[in-house]
Amino acid sequence: MSEHPLLELIDVRRRYGSGDAEVFALAGASLTIAEGEFVAVMGPSGSGKSTCLNVLGGLDRPTSGNYWFRDVDVGALDRDQLARFRRHYLGFVFQGYNLLARTTALENVELPLVYRGVGRRERRAMARQALADVGLANRESHTPAEMSGGQQQRAAIARAIVTNPSLLLADEPTGNLDSVRKDEIMQLLVALNRDRGITIVMVTHEPEMAAFASREVHFRDGLVEHDHRRAA
Protein backbone atom coordinates (compact mmCIF):
# COMPACT_ATOMS: atom_id res chain seq x y z
CA MET A 1 0.00 0.00 0.00
CA SER A 2 1.33 3.39 -1.01
CA GLU A 3 2.16 5.78 1.77
CA HIS A 4 1.53 8.83 -0.44
CA PRO A 5 -1.14 10.94 1.28
CA LEU A 6 -4.18 11.45 -0.91
CA LEU A 7 -5.81 13.90 1.43
CA GLU A 8 -5.23 15.57 4.72
CA LEU A 9 -7.63 17.24 7.17
CA ILE A 10 -5.77 19.55 9.56
CA ASP A 11 -7.57 20.83 12.65
CA VAL A 12 -10.87 21.09 10.79
CA ARG A 13 -13.81 22.70 12.55
CA ARG A 14 -17.33 22.97 11.23
CA ARG A 15 -19.68 25.17 13.20
CA TYR A 16 -23.47 25.19 12.83
CA GLY A 17 -25.63 27.97 14.23
CA SER A 18 -24.30 30.82 16.35
CA GLY A 19 -24.52 32.22 19.87
CA ASP A 20 -26.23 29.87 22.33
CA ALA A 21 -27.22 27.51 19.51
CA GLU A 22 -23.63 27.19 18.36
CA VAL A 23 -22.63 23.57 17.75
CA PHE A 24 -19.33 22.24 16.42
CA ALA A 25 -20.01 19.16 14.29
CA LEU A 26 -16.27 18.95 13.77
CA ALA A 27 -14.21 20.35 16.61
CA GLY A 28 -10.69 20.36 15.25
CA ALA A 29 -10.44 16.95 13.61
CA SER A 30 -7.24 15.93 11.83
CA LEU A 31 -6.99 12.93 9.54
CA THR A 32 -4.61 11.79 6.82
CA ILE A 33 -5.67 9.23 4.23
CA ALA A 34 -3.19 7.64 1.87
CA GLU A 35 -3.79 6.62 -1.75
CA GLY A 36 -5.37 3.20 -1.97
CA GLU A 37 -6.72 2.98 1.59
CA PHE A 38 -10.18 1.66 2.45
CA VAL A 39 -11.26 3.63 5.51
CA ALA A 40 -14.38 2.93 7.56
CA VAL A 41 -15.56 5.98 9.49
CA MET A 42 -17.57 5.05 12.55
CA GLY A 43 -19.11 6.73 15.54
CA PRO A 44 -22.42 7.39 17.24
CA SER A 45 -24.88 9.75 15.64
CA GLY A 46 -23.86 13.36 16.13
CA SER A 47 -20.21 12.40 16.38
CA GLY A 48 -19.34 14.34 13.23
CA LYS A 49 -18.77 11.41 10.87
CA SER A 50 -21.35 12.57 8.32
CA THR A 51 -20.07 16.14 8.42
CA CYS A 52 -16.58 14.77 7.89
CA LEU A 53 -17.78 12.90 4.81
CA ASN A 54 -19.51 16.04 3.47
CA VAL A 55 -16.34 18.05 3.94
CA LEU A 56 -14.28 15.35 2.22
CA GLY A 57 -16.83 15.36 -0.62
CA GLY A 58 -16.62 19.10 -1.12
CA LEU A 59 -20.32 19.40 -0.32
CA ASP A 60 -19.60 21.28 2.90
CA ARG A 61 -16.79 23.67 3.72
CA PRO A 62 -14.81 23.77 6.96
CA THR A 63 -15.37 26.82 9.16
CA SER A 64 -11.67 26.75 9.99
CA GLY A 65 -8.74 24.44 9.39
CA ASN A 66 -7.43 23.05 6.13
CA TYR A 67 -8.44 20.31 3.77
CA TRP A 68 -5.69 19.37 1.34
CA PHE A 69 -6.50 17.04 -1.50
CA ARG A 70 -3.13 16.20 -3.07
CA ASP A 71 -1.84 19.76 -3.47
CA VAL A 72 -5.22 21.48 -3.68
CA ASP A 73 -6.54 23.52 -0.76
CA VAL A 74 -10.14 22.35 -1.12
CA GLY A 75 -11.34 24.55 1.74
CA ALA A 76 -10.51 27.63 -0.30
CA LEU A 77 -12.42 26.62 -3.45
CA ASP A 78 -15.58 28.44 -4.45
CA ARG A 79 -18.87 26.80 -5.35
CA ASP A 80 -18.08 26.16 -9.00
CA GLN A 81 -14.54 25.01 -8.28
CA LEU A 82 -15.93 22.55 -5.72
CA ALA A 83 -18.34 21.23 -8.34
CA ARG A 84 -15.46 20.69 -10.76
CA PHE A 85 -13.45 19.04 -7.96
CA ARG A 86 -16.29 16.58 -7.33
CA ARG A 87 -16.73 16.00 -11.03
CA HIS A 88 -13.11 15.08 -11.64
CA TYR A 89 -11.93 13.31 -8.50
CA LEU A 90 -14.91 12.00 -6.57
CA GLY A 91 -17.61 9.38 -6.66
CA PHE A 92 -20.54 9.24 -4.25
CA VAL A 93 -22.58 6.28 -2.99
CA PHE A 94 -25.51 7.05 -0.71
CA GLN A 95 -27.59 5.02 1.71
CA GLY A 96 -30.73 5.76 -0.29
CA TYR A 97 -29.05 4.99 -3.66
CA ASN A 98 -30.17 8.36 -5.06
CA LEU A 99 -30.66 7.21 -8.61
CA LEU A 100 -32.77 9.45 -10.87
CA ALA A 101 -36.29 8.04 -10.93
CA ARG A 102 -37.89 7.01 -14.21
CA THR A 103 -34.45 6.98 -15.79
CA THR A 104 -32.76 3.77 -16.91
CA ALA A 105 -29.73 2.35 -15.14
CA LEU A 106 -27.59 3.09 -18.20
CA GLU A 107 -28.66 6.73 -18.31
CA ASN A 108 -28.08 7.10 -14.59
CA VAL A 109 -24.55 5.80 -14.97
CA GLU A 110 -23.96 8.08 -17.95
CA LEU A 111 -24.93 11.19 -15.99
CA PRO A 112 -21.49 12.07 -14.51
CA LEU A 113 -19.99 11.66 -17.99
CA VAL A 114 -22.54 14.11 -19.40
CA TYR A 115 -21.22 16.75 -17.01
CA ARG A 116 -17.67 15.87 -17.98
CA GLY A 117 -18.57 16.57 -21.60
CA VAL A 118 -17.89 13.03 -22.84
CA GLY A 119 -19.41 12.35 -26.26
CA ARG A 120 -22.51 10.22 -26.51
CA ARG A 121 -21.03 7.09 -28.03
CA GLU A 122 -18.04 6.98 -25.70
CA ARG A 123 -20.29 7.76 -22.77
CA ARG A 124 -22.54 4.84 -23.60
CA ALA A 125 -19.62 2.43 -23.91
CA MET A 126 -18.11 3.55 -20.60
CA ALA A 127 -21.47 3.29 -18.81
CA ARG A 128 -22.02 -0.22 -20.21
CA GLN A 129 -18.58 -1.26 -18.96
CA ALA A 130 -19.22 0.18 -15.51
CA LEU A 131 -22.55 -1.65 -15.26
CA ALA A 132 -20.85 -4.88 -16.33
CA ASP A 133 -18.17 -4.30 -13.68
CA VAL A 134 -20.79 -4.26 -10.93
CA GLY A 135 -22.64 -7.25 -12.42
CA LEU A 136 -25.61 -5.42 -13.92
CA ALA A 137 -24.87 -6.01 -17.59
CA ASN A 138 -28.41 -7.30 -18.12
CA ARG A 139 -30.16 -4.45 -16.28
CA GLU A 140 -29.14 -1.54 -18.52
CA SER A 141 -32.63 -0.50 -19.53
CA HIS A 142 -34.26 -1.03 -16.14
CA THR A 143 -35.43 1.98 -14.17
CA PRO A 144 -34.77 2.13 -10.40
CA ALA A 145 -38.39 1.13 -9.72
CA GLU A 146 -37.77 -2.12 -11.63
CA MET A 147 -34.68 -3.07 -9.62
CA SER A 148 -34.15 -4.50 -6.13
CA GLY A 149 -32.35 -2.48 -3.48
CA GLY A 150 -29.11 -4.38 -4.01
CA GLN A 151 -29.29 -3.82 -7.76
CA GLN A 152 -30.00 -0.12 -7.27
CA GLN A 153 -26.98 0.20 -5.01
CA ARG A 154 -24.85 -1.59 -7.61
CA ALA A 155 -26.07 0.84 -10.25
CA ALA A 156 -25.22 3.72 -7.92
CA ILE A 157 -21.72 2.28 -7.44
CA ALA A 158 -21.38 1.96 -11.22
CA ARG A 159 -22.32 5.64 -11.50
CA ALA A 160 -19.69 6.52 -8.89
CA ILE A 161 -16.85 4.59 -10.55
CA VAL A 162 -17.65 5.27 -14.22
CA THR A 163 -15.43 8.36 -14.09
CA ASN A 164 -12.58 6.41 -12.48
CA PRO A 165 -12.52 8.64 -9.38
CA SER A 166 -9.53 9.07 -7.04
CA LEU A 167 -11.80 8.89 -4.03
CA LEU A 168 -15.06 7.04 -3.51
CA LEU A 169 -17.22 8.34 -0.67
CA ALA A 170 -19.88 6.00 0.66
CA ASP A 171 -22.46 7.06 3.22
CA GLU A 172 -23.97 3.98 4.91
CA PRO A 173 -24.01 2.14 1.57
CA THR A 174 -25.49 -1.01 3.12
CA GLY A 175 -27.90 0.68 5.49
CA ASN A 176 -31.03 -0.23 3.54
CA LEU A 177 -30.09 -3.80 2.59
CA ASP A 178 -30.53 -7.28 4.01
CA SER A 179 -27.45 -9.16 5.20
CA VAL A 180 -26.86 -11.14 1.98
CA ARG A 181 -26.97 -7.94 -0.15
CA LYS A 182 -24.84 -6.11 2.43
CA ASP A 183 -22.17 -8.73 1.94
CA GLU A 184 -22.34 -8.51 -1.85
CA ILE A 185 -22.01 -4.73 -1.85
CA MET A 186 -19.05 -4.88 0.58
CA GLN A 187 -17.33 -7.52 -1.55
CA LEU A 188 -17.81 -5.24 -4.54
CA LEU A 189 -16.28 -2.25 -2.71
CA VAL A 190 -13.34 -4.37 -1.51
CA ALA A 191 -12.75 -5.57 -5.06
CA LEU A 192 -12.82 -2.00 -6.42
CA ASN A 193 -10.36 -0.91 -3.76
CA ARG A 194 -8.08 -3.90 -4.30
CA ASP A 195 -8.24 -4.27 -8.10
CA ARG A 196 -8.58 -0.69 -9.26
CA GLY A 197 -6.81 1.05 -6.42
CA ILE A 198 -9.72 3.39 -5.71
CA THR A 199 -9.42 5.00 -2.29
CA ILE A 200 -12.65 4.49 -0.36
CA VAL A 201 -13.99 6.34 2.67
CA MET A 202 -17.14 4.70 4.00
CA VAL A 203 -19.32 5.93 6.83
CA THR A 204 -21.06 3.10 8.69
CA HIS A 205 -22.33 2.31 12.14
CA GLU A 206 -22.12 -1.45 11.68
CA PRO A 207 -18.87 -3.06 12.92
CA GLU A 208 -19.45 -6.04 10.57
CA MET A 209 -19.22 -3.70 7.58
CA ALA A 210 -16.28 -1.78 9.01
CA ALA A 211 -14.47 -5.11 9.24
CA PHE A 212 -14.16 -5.16 5.46
CA ALA A 213 -12.06 -1.98 5.52
CA SER A 214 -8.33 -1.79 5.98
CA ARG A 215 -8.57 0.99 8.55
CA GLU A 216 -11.16 2.13 11.09
CA VAL A 217 -11.54 5.73 12.25
CA HIS A 218 -13.87 6.41 15.17
CA PHE A 219 -15.37 9.83 15.72
CA ARG A 220 -16.71 11.20 18.98
CA ASP A 221 -17.84 14.76 19.67
CA GLY A 222 -16.33 16.08 16.48
CA LEU A 223 -12.90 14.59 17.06
CA VAL A 224 -11.07 11.46 15.96
CA GLU A 225 -11.13 9.11 18.94
CA HIS A 226 -9.51 5.92 17.60
CA ASP A 227 -7.67 5.31 14.41
CA HIS A 228 -6.26 1.90 13.73
CA ARG A 229 -5.06 0.04 10.67
CA ARG A 230 -5.80 -3.60 10.28
CA ALA A 231 -2.89 -5.79 9.42
CA ALA A 232 -3.17 -6.78 5.78
Next chain:
Amino acid sequence: MIIGSTLVMAVREVRRNTMRSILTGLGIVIGVAAVILMVTLGDAASRKVTADITKLGTNLLIVSPGSERRGPVAVTAPALTISDATAIGREVTAVGQVAPTTNKSALVVFGNLNHNTTVTGSTNAYFAVRSHPVARGREFSDAELQGGASVCVIGDTIRRELFRHQDPVGATLRIERVACTIIGVLTAKGSGTFGGDQDDLIVMPLATVQRRLLGSTDLSAIFVSAVDDASTTRAKTQIEGLLRQRRRIQAQQADDFSVQDMKEITKTLGTVTGVLTGLLAAIAAVSLLVGGIGIMNIMLVSVTERTREIGIRLSIGALGSEVLFQFLVEAVVLSTLGGVIGLVLGLLGSYAACSAFHMPFAVVPWVVVLAVVFSVAVGVAFGYFPARRAAALDPIEALRHE
Protein backbone atom coordinates in the same frame (compact mmCIF):
# COMPACT_ATOMS: atom_id res chain seq x y z
CA MET B 1 -22.33 20.42 -20.52
CA ILE B 2 -23.27 19.63 -24.07
CA ILE B 3 -26.29 21.60 -25.29
CA GLY B 4 -27.63 18.56 -27.14
CA SER B 5 -27.92 16.37 -24.05
CA THR B 6 -29.55 19.20 -22.12
CA LEU B 7 -32.14 19.53 -24.85
CA VAL B 8 -32.75 15.77 -24.88
CA MET B 9 -33.19 15.80 -21.10
CA ALA B 10 -35.56 18.76 -21.31
CA VAL B 11 -37.74 17.18 -23.99
CA ARG B 12 -37.87 13.95 -21.99
CA GLU B 13 -38.90 15.88 -18.89
CA VAL B 14 -41.65 17.69 -20.81
CA ARG B 15 -42.95 14.39 -22.21
CA ARG B 16 -42.80 12.69 -18.84
CA ASN B 17 -45.55 14.99 -17.51
CA THR B 18 -47.61 15.11 -20.70
CA MET B 19 -50.84 16.41 -19.21
CA ARG B 20 -49.12 19.03 -17.10
CA SER B 21 -47.01 20.17 -20.04
CA ILE B 22 -50.06 20.54 -22.26
CA LEU B 23 -51.89 22.60 -19.67
CA THR B 24 -48.83 24.71 -19.00
CA GLY B 25 -48.22 25.35 -22.66
CA LEU B 26 -51.89 26.15 -23.28
CA GLY B 27 -51.46 29.72 -22.08
CA ILE B 28 -48.79 30.34 -24.69
CA VAL B 29 -50.79 28.44 -27.32
CA ILE B 30 -53.80 30.69 -26.79
CA GLY B 31 -51.70 33.84 -26.61
CA VAL B 32 -49.77 33.18 -29.79
CA ALA B 33 -52.84 31.95 -31.65
CA ALA B 34 -54.76 35.09 -30.65
CA VAL B 35 -51.98 37.43 -31.74
CA ILE B 36 -51.56 35.62 -35.07
CA LEU B 37 -55.31 35.62 -35.64
CA MET B 38 -55.68 39.33 -34.90
CA VAL B 39 -52.76 40.43 -37.03
CA THR B 40 -53.56 38.14 -39.95
CA LEU B 41 -57.23 39.14 -39.97
CA GLY B 42 -56.32 42.82 -39.68
CA ASP B 43 -53.90 42.47 -42.53
CA ALA B 44 -56.46 40.64 -44.65
CA ALA B 45 -59.07 43.32 -43.93
CA SER B 46 -56.77 46.14 -44.99
CA ARG B 47 -55.76 44.15 -48.04
CA LYS B 48 -59.41 43.81 -48.98
CA VAL B 49 -60.03 47.52 -48.49
CA THR B 50 -57.06 48.33 -50.69
CA ALA B 51 -58.17 45.87 -53.34
CA ASP B 52 -61.68 47.32 -53.32
CA ILE B 53 -60.38 50.84 -53.72
CA THR B 54 -58.08 49.72 -56.48
CA LYS B 55 -61.21 48.42 -58.18
CA LEU B 56 -62.49 51.99 -58.14
CA GLY B 57 -59.29 53.13 -59.82
CA THR B 58 -56.20 54.19 -57.91
CA ASN B 59 -55.58 57.20 -60.11
CA LEU B 60 -59.07 58.52 -59.40
CA LEU B 61 -59.63 61.98 -57.94
CA ILE B 62 -63.00 63.20 -56.80
CA VAL B 63 -63.68 66.94 -56.89
CA SER B 64 -66.71 67.95 -54.89
CA PRO B 65 -68.09 71.28 -53.66
CA GLY B 66 -67.93 72.19 -49.95
CA SER B 67 -65.15 71.91 -47.43
CA GLU B 68 -63.96 68.59 -46.12
CA ARG B 69 -64.30 70.01 -42.62
CA ARG B 70 -67.77 69.54 -41.27
CA GLY B 71 -68.77 72.01 -38.60
CA PRO B 72 -72.03 72.58 -36.80
CA VAL B 73 -72.91 75.31 -39.31
CA ALA B 74 -73.35 74.08 -42.86
CA VAL B 75 -71.70 76.51 -45.23
CA THR B 76 -73.19 76.39 -48.67
CA ALA B 77 -70.43 76.58 -51.20
CA PRO B 78 -71.10 77.52 -54.81
CA ALA B 79 -71.74 74.44 -56.94
CA LEU B 80 -69.37 73.07 -59.52
CA THR B 81 -70.39 73.57 -63.13
CA ILE B 82 -69.64 72.05 -66.49
CA SER B 83 -67.24 74.92 -67.21
CA ASP B 84 -65.14 73.89 -64.16
CA ALA B 85 -64.91 70.41 -65.62
CA THR B 86 -63.95 71.76 -69.02
CA ALA B 87 -61.31 74.01 -67.48
CA ILE B 88 -59.78 71.10 -65.55
CA GLY B 89 -59.63 69.04 -68.71
CA ARG B 90 -58.12 71.88 -70.69
CA GLU B 91 -55.63 73.39 -68.25
CA VAL B 92 -54.43 70.64 -65.89
CA THR B 93 -51.65 68.70 -67.59
CA ALA B 94 -51.55 65.80 -65.16
CA VAL B 95 -55.18 64.97 -65.85
CA GLY B 96 -56.22 62.18 -68.17
CA GLN B 97 -60.01 62.13 -68.39
CA VAL B 98 -62.65 64.28 -66.74
CA ALA B 99 -66.17 63.10 -66.00
CA PRO B 100 -68.56 65.76 -64.72
CA THR B 101 -71.39 64.05 -62.85
CA THR B 102 -74.67 64.78 -61.25
CA ASN B 103 -76.81 62.41 -59.22
CA LYS B 104 -80.44 61.90 -58.48
CA SER B 105 -82.14 59.05 -56.74
CA ALA B 106 -85.12 57.90 -58.68
CA LEU B 107 -87.75 55.17 -58.96
CA VAL B 108 -87.26 53.04 -62.06
CA VAL B 109 -90.12 51.07 -63.54
CA PHE B 110 -90.16 48.31 -66.12
CA GLY B 111 -93.41 46.50 -66.75
CA ASN B 112 -94.83 45.68 -63.33
CA LEU B 113 -91.45 45.74 -61.55
CA ASN B 114 -89.86 48.76 -59.95
CA HIS B 115 -86.64 49.58 -58.17
CA ASN B 116 -85.16 52.54 -56.32
CA THR B 117 -81.73 53.50 -57.55
CA THR B 118 -79.35 56.36 -58.24
CA VAL B 119 -79.31 57.96 -61.66
CA THR B 120 -75.97 59.45 -62.62
CA GLY B 121 -75.66 61.95 -65.43
CA SER B 122 -72.23 62.01 -67.02
CA THR B 123 -70.20 61.47 -70.18
CA ASN B 124 -68.46 58.46 -71.64
CA ALA B 125 -65.40 59.46 -69.60
CA TYR B 126 -67.30 58.22 -66.53
CA PHE B 127 -66.96 54.58 -67.58
CA ALA B 128 -63.20 54.93 -67.98
CA VAL B 129 -62.54 57.04 -64.87
CA ARG B 130 -64.56 54.78 -62.56
CA SER B 131 -63.10 51.64 -64.20
CA HIS B 132 -66.61 50.47 -64.88
CA PRO B 133 -66.87 49.56 -68.57
CA VAL B 134 -69.94 48.62 -70.56
CA ALA B 135 -70.21 44.85 -70.83
CA ARG B 136 -72.99 44.56 -73.37
CA GLY B 137 -74.39 47.18 -75.76
CA ARG B 138 -72.60 50.47 -76.30
CA GLU B 139 -71.61 53.78 -74.75
CA PHE B 140 -73.32 57.10 -75.57
CA SER B 141 -72.93 58.67 -79.01
CA ASP B 142 -71.87 62.33 -79.33
CA ALA B 143 -75.31 63.22 -80.60
CA GLU B 144 -76.97 61.60 -77.60
CA LEU B 145 -74.65 63.42 -75.21
CA GLN B 146 -75.13 66.81 -76.81
CA GLY B 147 -78.80 66.48 -77.46
CA GLY B 148 -79.72 65.10 -74.04
CA ALA B 149 -81.26 61.97 -75.55
CA SER B 150 -83.34 59.62 -73.44
CA VAL B 151 -80.91 56.74 -73.41
CA CYS B 152 -79.25 54.96 -70.50
CA VAL B 153 -76.69 52.37 -69.49
CA ILE B 154 -77.81 50.25 -66.53
CA GLY B 155 -75.86 48.56 -63.76
CA ASP B 156 -75.98 44.81 -63.35
CA THR B 157 -78.24 44.99 -60.28
CA ILE B 158 -80.92 46.86 -62.30
CA ARG B 159 -80.69 44.22 -64.99
CA ARG B 160 -81.10 41.45 -62.43
CA GLU B 161 -83.94 43.15 -60.54
CA LEU B 162 -86.01 44.27 -63.51
CA PHE B 163 -85.12 41.98 -66.39
CA ARG B 164 -84.15 38.68 -64.81
CA HIS B 165 -83.12 36.57 -67.79
CA GLN B 166 -84.23 38.86 -70.61
CA ASP B 167 -81.81 40.96 -72.61
CA PRO B 168 -82.39 44.55 -71.50
CA VAL B 169 -80.57 46.23 -74.40
CA GLY B 170 -83.16 47.98 -76.56
CA ALA B 171 -85.90 47.83 -73.92
CA THR B 172 -87.50 50.98 -72.59
CA LEU B 173 -87.46 51.89 -68.91
CA ARG B 174 -89.40 54.56 -67.15
CA ILE B 175 -87.26 56.71 -64.86
CA GLU B 176 -89.67 58.87 -62.88
CA ARG B 177 -91.66 60.40 -65.75
CA VAL B 178 -89.02 59.95 -68.41
CA ALA B 179 -89.13 57.04 -70.82
CA CYS B 180 -85.63 55.90 -71.63
CA THR B 181 -84.07 53.38 -74.01
CA ILE B 182 -81.43 51.05 -72.64
CA ILE B 183 -78.34 51.02 -74.85
CA GLY B 184 -75.90 49.12 -72.62
CA VAL B 185 -75.28 47.10 -69.44
CA LEU B 186 -72.26 47.69 -67.18
CA THR B 187 -69.94 44.94 -65.99
CA ALA B 188 -70.76 43.55 -62.55
CA LYS B 189 -68.43 44.88 -59.83
CA GLY B 190 -69.92 43.41 -56.68
CA SER B 191 -70.20 45.08 -53.32
CA GLY B 192 -67.83 47.86 -52.36
CA THR B 193 -65.66 48.36 -49.28
CA PHE B 194 -68.42 49.94 -47.32
CA GLY B 195 -71.00 47.35 -48.21
CA GLY B 196 -72.72 49.45 -50.89
CA ASP B 197 -73.76 47.79 -54.10
CA GLN B 198 -71.63 49.29 -56.88
CA ASP B 199 -73.88 47.83 -59.57
CA ASP B 200 -77.03 49.56 -58.37
CA LEU B 201 -76.96 52.57 -60.71
CA ILE B 202 -78.13 53.96 -64.03
CA VAL B 203 -75.95 56.21 -66.15
CA MET B 204 -77.52 58.74 -68.53
CA PRO B 205 -76.04 61.60 -70.58
CA LEU B 206 -75.32 64.58 -68.31
CA ALA B 207 -77.59 66.92 -70.29
CA THR B 208 -80.51 64.50 -70.03
CA VAL B 209 -80.34 64.30 -66.24
CA GLN B 210 -79.80 68.04 -65.85
CA ARG B 211 -82.69 69.03 -68.08
CA ARG B 212 -85.27 66.33 -67.65
CA LEU B 213 -84.75 65.00 -64.11
CA LEU B 214 -83.13 67.79 -62.10
CA GLY B 215 -83.85 71.04 -63.91
CA SER B 216 -80.47 72.35 -62.73
CA THR B 217 -77.01 72.66 -64.28
CA ASP B 218 -75.17 72.11 -60.99
CA LEU B 219 -72.75 69.20 -60.82
CA SER B 220 -72.58 66.98 -57.73
CA ALA B 221 -68.97 65.96 -58.39
CA ILE B 222 -66.29 65.84 -61.02
CA PHE B 223 -64.47 62.53 -61.37
CA VAL B 224 -60.99 62.98 -62.71
CA SER B 225 -58.34 60.42 -63.61
CA ALA B 226 -54.69 61.35 -63.42
CA VAL B 227 -52.58 60.48 -66.46
CA ASP B 228 -50.96 57.71 -64.45
CA ASP B 229 -50.80 56.39 -60.87
CA ALA B 230 -47.71 58.44 -60.10
CA SER B 231 -49.20 61.81 -60.95
CA THR B 232 -52.26 61.82 -58.67
CA THR B 233 -50.63 64.17 -56.17
CA ARG B 234 -49.54 66.55 -58.93
CA ALA B 235 -52.98 66.46 -60.50
CA LYS B 236 -54.56 67.17 -57.12
CA THR B 237 -52.36 70.23 -56.52
CA GLN B 238 -53.00 71.57 -59.98
CA ILE B 239 -56.76 71.13 -59.71
CA GLU B 240 -56.79 72.84 -56.33
CA GLY B 241 -54.81 75.79 -57.73
CA LEU B 242 -57.08 76.12 -60.72
CA LEU B 243 -60.30 75.96 -58.71
CA ARG B 244 -59.08 78.44 -56.10
CA GLN B 245 -58.42 80.83 -58.97
CA ARG B 246 -61.74 80.19 -60.67
CA ARG B 247 -63.66 80.53 -57.42
CA ARG B 248 -61.66 83.60 -56.40
CA ILE B 249 -60.51 82.30 -53.04
CA GLN B 250 -58.08 84.60 -51.24
CA ALA B 251 -54.66 83.29 -50.21
CA GLN B 252 -55.52 82.95 -46.50
CA GLN B 253 -59.00 81.54 -47.08
CA ALA B 254 -59.74 77.84 -46.88
CA ASP B 255 -60.91 75.88 -49.91
CA ASP B 256 -64.67 75.68 -50.35
CA PHE B 257 -64.31 72.53 -52.38
CA SER B 258 -62.40 69.30 -51.91
CA VAL B 259 -60.26 67.10 -54.06
CA GLN B 260 -60.13 63.58 -52.71
CA ASP B 261 -57.37 61.31 -53.81
CA MET B 262 -58.20 57.59 -53.72
CA LYS B 263 -54.63 56.83 -52.74
CA GLU B 264 -54.96 59.07 -49.70
CA ILE B 265 -58.21 57.43 -48.75
CA THR B 266 -56.53 54.05 -49.07
CA LYS B 267 -53.70 55.23 -46.86
CA THR B 268 -56.08 56.65 -44.24
CA LEU B 269 -58.09 53.45 -44.16
CA GLY B 270 -54.86 51.50 -43.94
CA THR B 271 -53.83 53.55 -40.91
CA VAL B 272 -57.18 52.98 -39.25
CA THR B 273 -57.12 49.22 -39.76
CA GLY B 274 -53.47 49.21 -38.69
CA VAL B 275 -54.26 50.92 -35.41
CA LEU B 276 -57.18 48.59 -34.78
CA THR B 277 -55.07 45.55 -35.55
CA GLY B 278 -52.33 46.78 -33.24
CA LEU B 279 -54.83 47.34 -30.45
CA LEU B 280 -56.34 43.88 -30.79
CA ALA B 281 -52.91 42.28 -31.00
CA ALA B 282 -51.86 44.13 -27.84
CA ILE B 283 -54.86 42.75 -25.99
CA ALA B 284 -54.04 39.29 -27.29
CA ALA B 285 -50.43 39.74 -26.17
CA VAL B 286 -51.63 40.07 -22.58
CA SER B 287 -52.60 36.40 -22.69
CA LEU B 288 -49.00 35.63 -23.66
CA LEU B 289 -47.95 37.28 -20.43
CA VAL B 290 -50.46 35.19 -18.49
CA GLY B 291 -49.12 32.11 -20.26
CA GLY B 292 -45.62 33.04 -19.17
CA ILE B 293 -46.71 33.29 -15.56
CA GLY B 294 -48.27 29.82 -15.91
CA ILE B 295 -44.91 28.47 -17.03
CA MET B 296 -43.13 30.14 -14.14
CA ASN B 297 -45.61 28.64 -11.70
CA ILE B 298 -45.15 25.11 -13.00
CA MET B 299 -41.38 25.45 -13.16
CA LEU B 300 -41.34 26.52 -9.50
CA VAL B 301 -43.41 23.46 -8.58
CA SER B 302 -41.10 21.34 -10.67
CA VAL B 303 -37.98 22.66 -8.92
CA THR B 304 -39.50 21.80 -5.55
CA GLU B 305 -40.55 18.35 -6.71
CA ARG B 306 -37.15 17.62 -8.14
CA THR B 307 -35.06 19.01 -5.32
CA ARG B 308 -33.53 15.60 -4.71
CA GLU B 309 -32.66 15.19 -8.38
CA ILE B 310 -30.96 18.59 -8.29
CA GLY B 311 -29.02 17.45 -5.22
CA ILE B 312 -27.88 14.31 -7.04
CA ARG B 313 -26.76 16.33 -10.05
CA LEU B 314 -24.90 18.82 -7.89
CA SER B 315 -23.15 16.06 -5.91
CA ILE B 316 -22.10 14.37 -9.14
CA GLY B 317 -20.39 17.59 -10.16
CA ALA B 318 -22.95 19.69 -12.03
CA LEU B 319 -22.19 23.40 -11.88
CA GLY B 320 -24.88 25.75 -10.66
CA SER B 321 -24.92 27.27 -14.12
CA GLU B 322 -25.54 23.85 -15.68
CA VAL B 323 -28.53 23.21 -13.44
CA LEU B 324 -29.79 26.70 -14.24
CA PHE B 325 -29.37 26.05 -17.94
CA GLN B 326 -31.19 22.74 -17.69
CA PHE B 327 -34.28 24.27 -16.10
CA LEU B 328 -34.16 27.27 -18.39
CA VAL B 329 -34.07 24.99 -21.43
CA GLU B 330 -37.06 23.10 -20.06
CA ALA B 331 -39.04 26.31 -19.72
CA VAL B 332 -38.02 27.40 -23.22
CA VAL B 333 -38.94 24.01 -24.68
CA LEU B 334 -42.39 24.31 -23.05
CA SER B 335 -42.98 27.84 -24.25
CA THR B 336 -41.59 27.26 -27.74
CA LEU B 337 -43.71 24.16 -28.16
CA GLY B 338 -46.74 26.18 -27.09
CA GLY B 339 -45.69 28.93 -29.48
CA VAL B 340 -45.42 26.58 -32.45
CA ILE B 341 -48.76 24.92 -31.71
CA GLY B 342 -50.32 28.38 -31.25
CA LEU B 343 -48.81 29.45 -34.55
CA VAL B 344 -50.38 26.54 -36.40
CA LEU B 345 -53.76 27.02 -34.70
CA GLY B 346 -53.63 30.78 -35.32
CA LEU B 347 -52.91 30.35 -39.01
CA LEU B 348 -55.60 27.68 -39.41
CA GLY B 349 -58.08 29.91 -37.58
CA SER B 350 -57.15 32.91 -39.72
CA TYR B 351 -57.56 30.85 -42.85
CA ALA B 352 -61.02 29.72 -41.76
CA ALA B 353 -62.05 33.25 -40.75
CA CYS B 354 -60.74 34.73 -43.99
CA SER B 355 -62.74 32.28 -46.08
CA ALA B 356 -65.81 32.93 -43.96
CA PHE B 357 -65.53 36.71 -44.46
CA HIS B 358 -64.41 36.47 -48.10
CA MET B 359 -61.10 38.11 -47.37
CA PRO B 360 -57.82 37.25 -49.04
CA PHE B 361 -55.75 35.03 -46.69
CA ALA B 362 -52.05 35.69 -46.52
CA VAL B 363 -49.44 34.76 -43.91
CA VAL B 364 -47.87 37.86 -42.39
CA PRO B 365 -44.20 36.84 -42.15
CA TRP B 366 -43.12 39.28 -39.46
CA VAL B 367 -45.84 38.21 -37.04
CA VAL B 368 -44.88 34.56 -37.50
CA VAL B 369 -41.25 35.36 -36.69
CA LEU B 370 -42.32 37.62 -33.84
CA ALA B 371 -44.60 34.98 -32.35
CA VAL B 372 -41.85 32.37 -32.28
CA VAL B 373 -39.24 34.80 -30.95
CA PHE B 374 -41.70 36.01 -28.36
CA SER B 375 -42.58 32.55 -27.11
CA VAL B 376 -38.88 31.71 -26.72
CA ALA B 377 -38.41 35.01 -24.88
CA VAL B 378 -41.34 34.22 -22.57
CA GLY B 379 -39.71 30.90 -21.71
CA VAL B 380 -36.40 32.57 -20.90
CA ALA B 381 -37.96 35.43 -18.95
CA PHE B 382 -40.32 33.34 -16.84
CA GLY B 383 -38.07 30.28 -16.61
CA TYR B 384 -35.10 32.22 -15.26
CA PHE B 385 -36.37 32.78 -11.74
CA PRO B 386 -37.27 29.12 -11.02
CA ALA B 387 -34.06 27.95 -12.70
CA ARG B 388 -31.97 30.26 -10.55
CA ARG B 389 -33.70 28.95 -7.48
CA ALA B 390 -32.79 25.39 -8.54
CA ALA B 391 -29.17 26.36 -9.21
CA ALA B 392 -28.80 28.02 -5.82
CA LEU B 393 -29.88 24.95 -3.81
CA ASP B 394 -27.46 23.62 -1.26
CA PRO B 395 -26.44 20.08 -2.34
CA ILE B 396 -26.58 18.60 1.19
CA GLU B 397 -30.02 20.06 1.89
CA ALA B 398 -31.22 19.00 -1.55
CA LEU B 399 -30.04 15.42 -1.05
CA ARG B 400 -31.85 15.20 2.29
CA HIS B 401 -35.08 16.47 0.74
CA GLU B 402 -37.84 13.86 0.63
